[in-house]
Amino acid sequence: MAKADTKKLQSIAAELRGKIIETSCKAKVPHLGSCLSCVDILTALYWHILDIDPQNPAAETRDRFLLSKGHAAPALFQVLAMRGFFPSSELENYGKDGSLFAEHPPAHGVPGIEAATGSLGHGLSIAVGLALSSRIKHIPNKTVALMSDGECNEGSVWEAAMFAASQATGRLIAIIDYNKWQATGRSQKIMALDPFREKWKAFGWSAYETDGHDIAKLIKVLSKLPDGSGKPAAVICHTVKGKGVSFMEDNNDWHYRIPKPEEVEAAKKELGLIKP
């Protein structure tokens, strides 16, 4: 991918981060750290990888994306708005009574949301069903599920992993936002994930590792998928929770903390969204 394009995507990612932080403050929505760690992944997907049409969000041949780590909904909502699935102004209602925008993606009413998630460990199974549906219908689309590392605590993730391998769902991609934290501690310490890539390989998947904040690298890895092996593919993205704002990076307080207005200002300055 050309350098100019990468720069453009980086500025989109910065803009998204700014909006996510602003909305978190305004709507009192938590999970900022988890949102910021997957912004670059979402940018690579929604501005380069996924074959989707915001004007026709239910097109049968579209690529399917499931935000299995549903607590990053504040990030996904901004992505969908910026891509034109609905007007950004609708997000003004975020956090207000009667809004369709909850802290997790809803099942109904928001264009571009494929499935309600938020209870962890559900998205990959749904993705397997979607991928197999496409296979029966001879639709050569991709099905992508984005999971968190903490989510991989759930046994159902590994049920889905084994089933996807036995069914050779070669057009299924699981992306893991490996930010090394979960709600209350270091993910490796709570439920040992490592050796993570080898685990996915042992479960019969193709497994890749990349820097989850390097958009060019993300696009390079994701563009090669499906890789033709017939196996489902896992892409482990090494990320930093709270990425993009120095005082939020790798600080797990921001799993639940809501930023104050002055912190929003400071964050936006760091992101280059307002002149210092």
Added chain:
Amino acid sequence: MRNAFAKELTDLAKKNPKVLLLSGDMGNKLFDEFKTAAGGRFYNCGVAEANMVGVAAGFAMGGFHPVTYTITPFATVRCLEQIRVDICYHNLPVTIVGTGAGLSYAELGPTHHSCDDIGFLRMLPNISVVCPCDPVETKLALRAAIGHNGPVYLRIGKKGEPNIHAAEPDFRIGGSITVKAGNDLCLLSVGNMMTLALAVAEKLSKENKLSARVESFHTIKPLDEALLEKLCGAYRTIAVLEEHSLIGGAGSAVSEWMEDRHITACRLLRFGTGDYFLNACGKQPYARAQYGLTVEAVAAKILKDHIA
């Protein structure tokens, strides 16, 4: 009921390319015909019910009508949250089939008993809960479930249950079927309790000159409210019989319905399983007896409690 289910599903799959079968490593040989008729649409999902339900939701989102199948506790309570979120919240056309419901698999022990599934599932929005009484109703219920654009839980027994219906009666989800007419009281029989309910009616008739109407009260959700209204007007005693806990089952559903309408002219009697697991094992009639579900015990309680 199992065989009737497998045969009907095969017939439906031949006609309807959207029908898929997901089995939780159950039904050895039972689905051979299905596999021949619709091979690409059979998925053995292994002993991993949570994933099976999620995959079924994905299939439904992809335009198919999946049917999940395994032994009742594993088809329902084991993966309850996946049923709640993936299927019911999205209101997807998925048919969940639990085989060996209630005490059908009594001799397998309490791990395989299922006396709480109706209670758990009827609490979930959007889902219909259907308990056919015999192989004929099983076929009709499955046909209706596949034609229904939303989640349906089908609670079936094992193999070898007798046919109650000589011909195919009218069947709709949310309905009930009159199996025997009667004037003095009404028995609402749920699922595989029908043989017992008919035997109770016969005993009451022969020995006590009481004429009992018997309904195959196959749908616990949505309740057949029109029928309940008629019955409450026509009978002073209504009894619900189910192989399910007295907490949360069909009897609870009917009592909630009556309570909400302040119905006092009509007395409700409830027969089901008690609030305890069985420690000693045995066959289905033995297990039923431990919970007072015998012809004699049910008839005796009716005689004691009904309003003459």
